[in-house]
Amino acid sequence: MQEDLVTLAKTASGVNQLVDIYEKYQDLYTVEPNNARQLVEIAARDIEKLLSNRSKALVRLALEAEKVQAAHQWREDFASNEVVYYNAKDDLDPEKNESEPGSQRIKPVFIDDANFGRQISYQHAAVHIPTDIYEGSTIVLNELNWTSALDEVFKKNREEDPSLLWQVFGSATGLARYYPASPWVDNSRTPNKIDLYDVRRRPWYIQGAASPKDMLILVDVSGSVSGLTLKLIRTSVSEMLETLSDDDFVNVASFNSNAQDVSCFQHLVQANVRNKKVLKDAVNNITAKGITDYKKGFSFAFEQLLNYNVSRANCNKIIMLFTDGGEERAQEIFAKYNKDKKVRVFTFSVGQHNYDRGPIQWMACENKGYYYEIPSIGAIRINTQEYLDVLGRPMVLAGDKAKQVQWTNVYLDALELGLVITGTLPVFNITGQVENKTNLKNQLILGVMGVDVSLEDIKRLTPPLPQGYYFAIDPNGYVLLHPNLQPKPIGVGIPTINLRKRRPNVQISDNNTEFLLNFNEFIDRKNAKQPILVLLDAGFTNELVQNYWSKQKNIKGVKARFVVTDGGITRVYPKEAGENWQENPETYEDSFYKRSLDNDNYVFTAPYFNKSGPGAYESGIMVSKAVEIYIQGKLLKPAVVGIKIDVNSWIENFTKTSIRDPCAGPVCDCKETVMDCVILDDGGFLLMANHDDYTNRFFGEIDPSLMRHLVNISVYAFNKSYDYQSVCEPGAAPKQGAGHRSAYVPSIADILHIVTIVFLLMEDDDFTASLSKQSCITEQTQYFFDNDSKSFSGVLDCGNCSRIFHVEKLMNTNLIFIMVESKGTCPCDTRLLIQAEQTSDGPDPCDMVKQPRYRKGPDVCFDNNVLEDYTDCGGVSGLNPSLWSIIGVQFVLLWLLSGSRHCQL
Numbered sequence: 001m002q003e004d005l006v007t008l009a010k011t012a013s014g015v016n017q018l019v020d021i022y023e024k025y026q027d028l029y030t031v032e033p034n035n036a037r038q039l040v041e042i043a044a045r046d047i048e049k050l051l052s053n054r055s056k057a058l059v060r061l062a063l064e065a066e067k068v069q070a071a072h073q074w075r076e077d078f079a080s081n082e083v084v085y086y087n088a089k090d091d092l093d094p095e096k097n098e099s100e101p102g103s104q105r106i107k108p109v110f111i112d113d114a115n116f117g118r119q120i121s122y123q124h125a126a127v128h129i130p131t132d133i134y135e136g137s138t139i140v141l142n143e144l145n146w147t148s149a150l151d152e153v154f155k156k157n158r159e160e161d162p163s164l165l166w167q168v169f170g171s172a173t174g175l176a177r178y179y180p181a182s183p184w185v186d187n188s189r190t191p192n193k194i195d196l197y198d199v200r201r202r203p204w205y206i207q208g209a210a211s212p213k214d215m216l217i218l219v220d221v222s223g224s225v226s227g228l229t230l231k232l233i234r235t236s237v238s239e240m241l242e243t244l245s246d247d248d249f250v251n252v253a254s255f256n257s258n259a260q261d262v263s264c265f266q267h268l269v270q271a272n273v274r275n276k277k278v279l280k281d282a283v284n285n286i287t288a289k290g291i292t293d294y295k296k297g298f299s300f301a302f303e304q305l306l307n308y309n310v311s312r313a314n315c316n317k318i319i320m321l322f323t324d325g326g327e328e329r330a331q332e333i334f335a336k337y338n339k340d341k342k343v344r345v346f347t348f349s350v351g352q353h354n355y356d357r358g359p360i361q362w363m364a365c366e367n368k369g370y371y372y373e374i375p376s377i378g379a380i381r382i383n384t385q386e387y388l389d390v391l392g393r394p395m396v397l398a399g400d401k402a403k404q405v406q407w408t409n410v411y412l413d414a415l416e417l418g419l420v421i422t423g424t425l426p427v428f429n430i431t432g433q434v435e436n437k438t439n440l441k442n443q444l445i446l447g448v449m450g451v452d453v454s455l456e457d458i459k460r461l462t463p464p465l466p467q468g469y470y471f472a473i474d475p476n477g478y479v480l481l482h483p484n485l486q487p488k489p490i491g492v493g494i495p496t497i498n499l500r501k502r503r504p505n506v507q508i509s510d511n512n513t514e515f516l517l518n519f520n521e522f523i524d525r526k527n528a529k530q531p532i533l534v535l536l537d538a539g540f541t542n543e544l545v546q547n548y549w550s551k552q553k554n555i556k557g558v559k560a561r562f563v564v565t566d567g568g569i570t571r572v573y574p575k576e577a578g579e580n581w582q583e584n585p586e587t588y589e590d591s592f593y594k595r596s597l598d599n600d601n602y603v604f605t606a607p608y609f610n611k612s613g614p615g616a617y618e619s620g621i622m623v624s625k626a627v628e629i630y631i632q633g634k635l636l637k638p639a640v641v642g643i644k645i646d647v648n649s650w651i652e653n654f655t656k657t658s659i660r661d662p663c664a665g666p667v668c669d670c671k672e673t674v675m676d677c678v679i680l681d682d683g684g685f686l687l688m689a690n691h692d693d694y695t696n697r698f699f700g701e702i703d704p705s706l707m708r709h710l711v712n713i714s715v716y717a718f719n720k721s722y723d724y725q726s727v728c729e730p731g732a733a734p735k736q737g738a739g740h741r742s743a744y745v746p747s748i749a750d751i752l753h754i755v756t757i758v759f760l761l762m763e764d765d766d767f768t769a770s771l772s773k774q775s776c777i778t779e780q781t782q783y784f785f786d787n788d789s790k791s792f793s794g795v796l797d798c799g800n801c802s803r804i805f806h807v808e809k810l811m812n813t814n815l816i817f818i819m820v821e822s823k824g825t826c827p828c829d830t831r832l833l834i835q836a837e838q839t840s841d842g843p844d845p846c847d848m849v850k851q852p853r854y855r856k857g858p859d860v861c862f863d864n865n866v867l868e869d870y871t872d873c874g875g876v877s878g879l880n881p882s883l884w885s886i887i888g889v890q891f892v893l894l895w896l897l898s899g900s901r902h903c904q905l
Helices: 002-013 015-024 036-071 138-147 150-160 203-209 228-241 273-283 294-305 331-337 358-366 377-383 387-391 393-402 455-459 512-526 529-547 575-579 591-597 647-657 704-712 748-763 883-898
Strands: 083-085 103-105 111-113 118-120 126-128 167-171 176-179 213-220 249-255 259-261 316-323 343-350 371-374 419-428 445-454 479-481 558-565 570-573 603-605 621-631 634-645 675-681 686-689 716-728 774-785 791-797 802-810 815-821 838-840
Touching: 002 015, 002 558, 002 621, 002 634, 015 529, 015 621, 015 634, 036 138, 036 150, 036 167, 036 419, 036 445, 036 455, 083 138, 138 167, 150 167, 150 176, 203 387, 203 419, 203 445, 213 228, 213 294, 228 273, 228 316, 228 343, 228 377, 249 273, 249 294, 259 294, 294 316, 294 331, 316 358, 316 387, 343 358, 343 387, 358 371, 371 377, 387 393, 393 419, 393 445, 419 455, 445 455, 455 479, 529 558, 529 570, 529 634, 558 575, 570 575, 591 603, 591 621, 591 634, 634 647, 647 686, 704 716, 704 791, 704 802, 716 838
Parallel strands: 083 103, 213 249, 213 316, 316 343, 343 371
Antiparallel strands: 111 118, 126 176, 167 176, 167 445, 249 259, 419 445, 558 570, 558 634, 603 621, 621 634, 675 686, 675 815, 716 774, 774 838, 791 802, 802 815
């Protein structure tokens, strides 16, 4: 059987003949080895140049922002329409927009832009103000006034580098000014979507505003923390977790008379999406009971925070205390663990109560932290993010040393630019600084400046390689660049018009002959080697067709012959087979091509089976092999050749080859109904069998007990892999049919709590209504040969019965042949083995944190400065949300939730 298959593939494909052709004409080409180091160095140099140019624009913006703000005179009042700007959230209908007192709205003229894939205006910058910030407040009007001077720098940067994408200034007050101007929400794509964006919550702002953080969140769960206060604490902790990025490490602990971790994490873990979700879920399950013992709580927190035997950020050390208050100060604990005040303590008084705020305010002030009050749900978002201003103090006091451009991890741009990285630079308040820089008094951070770089720009600097690819990772070990890193749009319709990228080097010509000559010269100049390589491949493969394939007689069972070359040429013979060719025209995207290059044997690939009709095979069994030639001692694989075998004709041949004559035993061949005979490939898929309904199915679904045994005796091994970029159908919402138990009337506090929970959930990317698809994790199990042994025999014990089997590897192929007593003769374990991709919760986060990924720590750390004035350590925020804006947003959310179902968020 093995000889028949290999002989057929070798003879029909013409693999040896193509080798002869390449060797015959070897004077027409040279073999040049890839210098991997040189390729990487060239790509790295080009990427470094790109990032350097973007960094220069960033530095100019940061310097101008500090200069303009220092010269700005604070004003309490503004004349009507004195502050002029474009509000990015303005509806396209100008009649629906009204300016706040003291400001006037600009109405830009937008054009479709291919670089951004949306409408933009290069004449103006846009301003985004969070929904819960009153845009007519004095602070906002002053910021609008002085940041308007950045527009000219935005434009100048673009003049010097037309490839620049978004340039953004994110203010510590929440205001974001970005260039070029573009509407924030496209109502045609996301109707009725409520804007919950706050620049201070974006990954690039978090990274630029402070050095990496090691944070221990300490939650009071004593009996006095109950009802609405406990709900406020849960929400506050969840919001606090959202202020952390992948550069940070965190854990959450609860305490009453004892202290414990709220989740399975027993130490600080990286603040990635997966770990934060585990912590959020755990916090939502905490209950209140017992009495408060701050000593136990802080001792537990310090012990964990000062554990240096685990991965951590190794910079800012923070304890966040959420409590309803108390009389204890725990001075001896701070004296024991924090005498040098290297750990900052932030305290949050949550809920409305009659406790003296003095003790917990003292904790913050004595430990270089800050005291906040969260009396109601509306104060959570602002008060859980303002601690970044305190952490930014050492950066401001460090001056120029802290002004280093940092690049973020990959994330999805809020303005639909796709996957980007952002260069960030902190902007300091230099007002009041004297020339003697040892006497810096101002320690406020104004915000963060950011410039985006699209991954598409980086990909253009790393062109596809003939037999490989570029990849890059960031300091946290996450993939930055890889062919499989593909952003998948979820639930977003494809626009009617797809804008094409501009080609500035191509000129329109009225003369077609002249145009073609110029175009060919342009192609040769831009990629001189590729056209010549394609011509060589075309000539060599044509000779294979004319001098070998066309002269062969029809071979029974062979549906087609094909050759795929390194240069991108695909030839299929005969012509009618080529018309039905369904493989990927991009050579390096074809699975069979890549598998053949990595394999010295003939690679058999199972056919695709159309379930709409019995026996309706869309294509035959594909057999492929790489062409190997040696030129001057160097191995070259310039092409892959192969054939497609008709399945039905070879099943008959397969059955005949298994007949043993004369027969010496009770079972002589695969025609016996008590025998199962199968041929499997190296992935466990069935190619041929003596039962028609088996073909092209994973063997673990056909005979799971035998497949498990093949794994146990090391015929096969397997790996499980997870795809975190998958797109799945949304799960059905659970139905709730409980009747009313009472005529309960909710209080205002209950209403605000419910609405804010919805408000916070909607901020999550996964919380979107009526989407056709949603992000998910999928799991797939890949099987492969585990060793080089040729034969395996044994008995499969099923308890009350057993099955004898024999396995033989077919040499020079990726196949094995199995004869086994039919599964119908001996019922065994029927639990299916699933190889196909299926939805999954992903690997257990509790196990993953035990072996954290490699992480390169920060190059510099600004967590302490002797000049810091930490006496400003308590009180309420200077920029509170407007009461009416909060109430308005929350009641709009209520209306959307209770409104008609045809509305989409």
